[in-house]
Amino acid sequence: MFNTDFKNKEIIVRGERIGLGESKLIKIPVDRLPTGTLIEIPIYVFNGQELGPTILLQGGLHGDEINSIELVRRMLIDKSYKIHRGCVIVVPLLNIFGFLDFSREMHGKDVNRSFPGSRKGSLASRLAYYLMKEIIKNVDFAIDYHTGGAQRSNYAQIRYTPQDERGKLLSDIFNTPFKFGSKLIPKSFRNECFKNNIPVIVYEAGESLRLDEFAIQQGIYGTLRVLKHFKMIDSDVIIPENKKSIEIIKRSWLRAKAAGIFNAKIKNGSSVKKGEIIGFIMDTYGETKFPVKAPKDGYIITKNNFPVVNLGDPLFNIGS
Numbered sequence: 001m002f003n004t005d006f007k008n009k010e011i012i013v014r015g016e017r018i019g020l021g022e023s024k025l026i027k028i029p030v031d032r033l034p035t036g037t038l039i040e041i042p043i044y045v046f047n048g049q050e051l052g053p054t055i056l057l058q059g060g061l062h063g064d065e066i067n068s069i070e071l072v073r074r075m076l077i078d079k080s081y082k083i084h085r086g087c088v089i090v091v092p093l094l095n096i097f098g099f100l101d102f103s104r105e106m107h108g109k110d111v112n113r114s115f116p117g118s119r120k121g122s123l124a125s126r127l128a129y130y131l132m133k134e135i136i137k138n139v140d141f142a143i144d145y146h147t148g149g150a151q152r153s154n155y156a157q158i159r160y161t162p163q164d165e166r167g168k169l170l171s172d173i174f175n176t177p178f179k180f181g182s183k184l185i186p187k188s189f190r191n192e193c194f195k196n197n198i199p200v201i202v203y204e205a206g207e208s209l210r211l212d213e214f215a216i217q218q219g220i221y222g223t224l225r226v227l228k229h230f231k232m233i234d235s236d237v238i239i240p241e242n243k244k245s246i247e248i249i250k251r252s253w254l255r256a257k258a259a260g261i262f263n264a265k266i267k268n269g270s271s272v273k274k275g276e277i278i279g280f281i282m283d284t285y286g287e288t289k290f291p292v293k294a295p296k297d298g299y300i301i302t303k304n305n306f307p308v309v310n311l312g313d314p315l316f317n318i319g320s
């Protein structure tokens with residue numbers, strides 16, 4: 001896999017050429033604020049001495065998913081991850097506007113529903129367009145980092161495209177606690193890359209606007225496993241071992257059967273048994289206390305952390 005037709009002999013981003021053994025920071029101008037301030041997206045290119053695969057590591061496609069930005073930042077500053085073979089292109093924060101607004105979106109639009117984008121479209125659409133035009137043509141595959149939204153925390157998990165055998169293999173190499181095939185969403189980054197024959201695996205961990213050390217570390221370790229697998233970094237970089245990741249076949253939301261204050265009694269990532277009480281929903285006056293029971297055997301792969309729930313609100317996503 002990815003062992004012929006290497007693209008890193010020369011990487012070209014916005015007319016800048018990066019040859020073997022070269023590194024460069026390239027800033028892609030995307031917009032000007034009403035104040036005249038130019039907004040640029042920094043792209044780091046680390047091209048190794050040897051020919052090899054080219055990988056895109058992408059954080060902050062959703063601007064409020066800070067774990068994704070933080071884990072990319074930590075890898076970026078760690079000098080022990082020098083690239084010897086192949087090339088790594090790093091986008092630490094794609095959606096700068098969402099980051100500043102504490103929002104998933106970019107000026108009210110979801111970049112991850114704006115692909116393939118257009119040169120004259122909305123800001124989100126232009127960003128999607130330039131990402132495909134300037135970056136994706138250079139890469140063999142991408143790791144796209146995300147978190148849960150709306151105060152729902154994902155336990156470290158990889159999502160791959162079921163009909164893409166290479167994405168499945170990459171998720172095996174990444175080896176984070178959970179993995180599963182996930183349908184392509186129209187106009188998403190993963191969908192557009194799939195159309196261009198570029199596998200994308202999506203790492204989902206933690207929740208938006210909250211740092212989660214476990215999520216950050218698992219994201220870094222998984223990425224290092226991939227880089228090491230393709231002999232891109234030193235073989236002596238130490239990566240803690242994980243148990244083999246659990247493949248989830250079915251996922252379903254367990255929803256609130258009553259409104260009230262939700263108190264989870266189980267940790268994210270735990271295994272559960274059918275009928276086990278995994279939380280309670282109480283009214284505010286202490287008159288009722290509904291137990292929340294696991295409807296099947298499985299694993300908690302997403303946990304709602306918002307304490308006030310209405311009837312039908314999602315509480316846990318249970319994978320089996």
Ligand SMILES: [Zn+2]
Nearest residue numbers: 062065146147
């Ligand atoms: Zn996201």
